[in-house]
Amino acid sequence: MIGSSVMVLRADQVRVVSLDAGGTLLFPHPSVGEVYSEILSRHGIELRPDEIEVRFRRVFSNLRGIPRNRVDDAAEWAFWERLVREVLSPECPPDRFADVFIELFGAFAEGRRWRVAEGGEDLVRRLRGRGIRVVLLSNSDSRLRRVLREKGLIDLFDEVFISAEIGFEKPDIRLFRTVEERLQERKEALLHVGDSVYHDLEGARNAGWQALHLAGEFRPSEDKIARLTDLRLLLG
Numbered sequence: 001m002i003g004s005s006v007m008v009l010r011a012d013q014v015r016v017v018s019l020d021a022g023g024t025l026l027f028p029h030p031s032v033g034e035v036y037s038e039i040l041s042r043h044g045i046e047l048r049p050d051e052i053e054v055r056f057r058r059v060f061s062n063l064r065g066i067p068r069n070r071v072d073d074a075a076e077w078a079f080w081e082r083l084v085r086e087v088l089s090p091e092c093p094p095d096r097f098a099d100v101f102i103e104l105f106g107a108f109a110e111g112r113r114w115r116v117a118e119g120g121e122d123l124v125r126r127l128r129g130r131g132i133r134v135v136l137l138s139n140s141d142s143r144l145r146r147v148l149r150e151k152g153l154i155d156l157f158d159e160v161f162i163s164a165e166i167g168f169e170k171p172d173i174r175l176f177r178t179v180e181e182r183l184q185e186r187k188e189a190l191l192h193v194g195d196s197v198y199h200d201l202e203g204a205r206n207a208g209w210q211a212l213h214l215a216g217e218f219r220p221s222e223d224k225i226a227r228l229t230d231l232r233l234l235l236g
């Protein structure tokens with residue numbers, strides 16, 4: 001399971017595969033920077049997509065590392081409002097910020113603003129064809145359900161677990177316990193796959209689940225971390 005080697009899943013060992021959403025199964029399209037730049041230009045603000053991308057990665061990483069005891073849609077709205085404010089400051093004038101933020105927040109509720117990881121849909125179908133249940137487990141808010149519907153994905157999953165709907169977010173062990181309870185599965189039979197070492201890998205491991213880190217070109221893993229370089233390698 002180390003490196004990019006193929007992992008062969010057996011239904012007697014793994015009964016449920018849990019996939020993260022953003023950064024694992026879904027990616028902003030064409031990119032966060034491109035979407036932001038497009039919307040900003042409509043409000044008379046010019047910022048290069050590559051500059052936005054650099055700022056976004058930095059601010060997102062900083063804010064996502066701050067633990068939150070409870071989450072809901074209001075908390076997610078506040079999180080993204082703070083993030084966007086920091087990313088766009090000082091180019092976005094205060095009197096335009098509210099309109100810009102509302103449009104940006106709404107944009108990422110649209111399926112057309114996301115792309116599905118190559119082979120992702122086929123992977124879910126193949127897993128289920130082997131008798132393995134597949135669920136989505138995401139630190140997100142209710143916008144994700146609309147995205148899944150518009151991408152034609154929502155019916156692929158046995159369950160969709162969204163942190164803002166449950167009240168806890170990865171790596172909080174309470175979220176993982178809630179999933180176990182709803183699925184009526186023992187923790188050892190669950191495998192979680194995600195792109196964040198902190199939220200996905202450590203969260204799942206601390207809950208007693210199996211875990212794999214999806215580490216691509218921009219998400220390196222330490223040598224001893226069980227990882228995949230491509231989601232499609234989960235089944236070979």
